Amino acid sequence: MGLLREWISKRSLAIVLLALWWLTWAGYFISLAIFNAHADSLFWEWMTGTLENIQSENYQTLMMVLATAYFIYEGSAESRDQSDRIEAKINLLLAKLGRGDS
Numbered sequence: 001m002g003l004l005r006e007w008i009s010k011r012s013l014a015i016v017l018l019a020l021w022w023l024t025w026a027g028y029f030i031s032l033a034i035f036n037a038h039a040d041s042l043f044w045e046w047m048t049g050t051l052e053n054i055q056s057e058n059y060q061t062l063m064m065v066l067a068t069a070y071f072i073y074e075g076s077a078e079s080r081d082q083s084d085r086i087e088a089k090i091n092l093l094l095a096k097l098g099r100g101d102s
Contacts (some may be wrong), residue, residue: 014069017062024055 028051035044081096
């Protein structure tokens with residue numbers, strides 16, 4: 001259970017954005033069905049266009065989050081903390097000087 005909770009915690013933003021994207025798809029198809037039933041209504045035409053725009057924005061945001069998580073957060077060189085490298089160099093210098101790890 002702990003691994004699943006940790007996996008979800010690390011990816012919670014992407015999960016939420018994916019859920020919003022699916023909700024806009026559902027809303028789009030529902031509004032499209034209503035629009036087809038009431039084709040003369042300008043409101044449903046506006047609603048369908050609005051949901052298309054919302055879905056597009058959610059998709060772009062989701063893809064940016066997923067790409068960022070894949071390329072940066074998961075251990076690439078860009079995600080490494082500079083202080084880790086500095087600390088490793090300091091420890092190496094201390095070891096060469098014979099002072100150990102203090």
